[in-house]
Amino acid sequence: MTTDSIASLSLEDGKSIIKLLECPVCLDTMKPPIFQCQNGHSMCSSCKPGLSSCPTCRGALIDTRNLLAEQLAYNVIYPCNNTARGCYEKMSLEDLKKHEAVCPYRLYECPVAKENGCTWAGCRSDILHHTELKHDKYIYRSDLCSFKYEEFNFLQECKFACIFSSCGEIFWFRSKRDPEKRKLYEVVQYIGPAENASKYVYEHRLVSPSGDQKLTFTNVVRSDTDTLKDIYATRKCFILEYDTLEMFTQNGTTFECQIKMCRQK
Ligand SMILES: [Zn+2]
Ligand SMILES: [Zn+2]
Ligand SMILES: [Zn+2]
Ligand SMILES: [Zn+2]
Known part of the structure; x- marks a missing residue:
């Protein structure tokens, strides 16, 4: 699969990809780094430190990242982190990083x-x-x-x-x-x-x-x-x-x- 085909997939079927990227703990769309359990279930990096086992299967957590999930995440459009304070901007993770540093609604x-x-x-x-x-x-x-x-x-x-x-x-x-x-x-x-x-x-x-x-x-x-x-x-x-x-x-x-x-x- 080329990068181009992932990009078109994300446009055609963005909602199901976003669903796949939903963290089972906080329900937010996961952003890299995305971690996983020994059986391959993913969770976000904010939730992982508070977990003693996988929230989906109770299996052991490992330090290996889920690179496929991370690649998908780079092709999804995310809302700005400051939505609760009034920012309605949405963009790719790459642009979001730059935006959030200067977002007028940031802390x-x-x-x-x-x-x-x-x-x-x-x-x-x-x-x-x-x-x-x-x-x-x-x-x-x-x-x-x-x-x-x-x-x-x-x-x-x-x-x-x-x-x-x-x-x-x-x-x-x-x-x-x-x-x-x-x-x-x-x-x-x-x-x-x-x-x-x-x-x-x-x-x-x-x-x-x-x-x-x-x-x-x-x-x-x-x-x-x-x-x-x-x-x-x-x-x-x-x-x-x-x-x-x-x-x-x-x-x-x-x-x-x-x-x-x-x-x-
Ligand atoms: Zn989470
Ligand atoms: Zn698991
Ligand atoms: Zn913003
Ligand atoms: Zn002060």
Whole structure:
């Protein structure tokens, strides 16, 4: 049987294949790795650790996988894992893996988890409520967010995050200073469907203590699914060399910065 003939079979008779792939314990459609008992009955990898014998024949469980069942599984259309939270997307396992990593209905971690050791995870619609309840000092509720860095230490490596509740949306502001490279990196990321990120821009505004020097820098908002490593490496963020930053610093340790959020026309 060629791969092509399996693919056409799955289209013509998808329902019976899905029935064959039903886990006898949780009744979900099994996804690889699919395990089996000594007599060849299959079960899903989530249920197997909790079983002492085969749920179908009581035979011993073995560590051998059922490769035929796994091949069939790759030709079935599965619903997104986040159906219960409102996602109705269905696709092949291969596409599903990519989709679930960026699905707007996935579970989000607390956006300031690293700052607080918070282990919360929840829906996108609950992020603001959670942050207000637990980490209120990390929220800026304005389209114009002002930061005053007191005792800014150029030599200390520092990373932090906070939340902007701006333009009726939630954004993730992240800042990093790198004393070795002598650079400050800052980025605003949209929390939600990736395609919405580029609808917004953020503008850094810095004014020197004398008022003579001004800097305005505009960037397109990135998606929360972009990794910081990629954003910094591709320079799709605000990067300020320390030499420039020093022009905006008062007494060598204090500087103010404003970030204006707006929706692109
Ligand atoms: Zn199962
Ligand atoms: Zn069995
Ligand atoms: Zn989804
Ligand atoms: Zn939290």
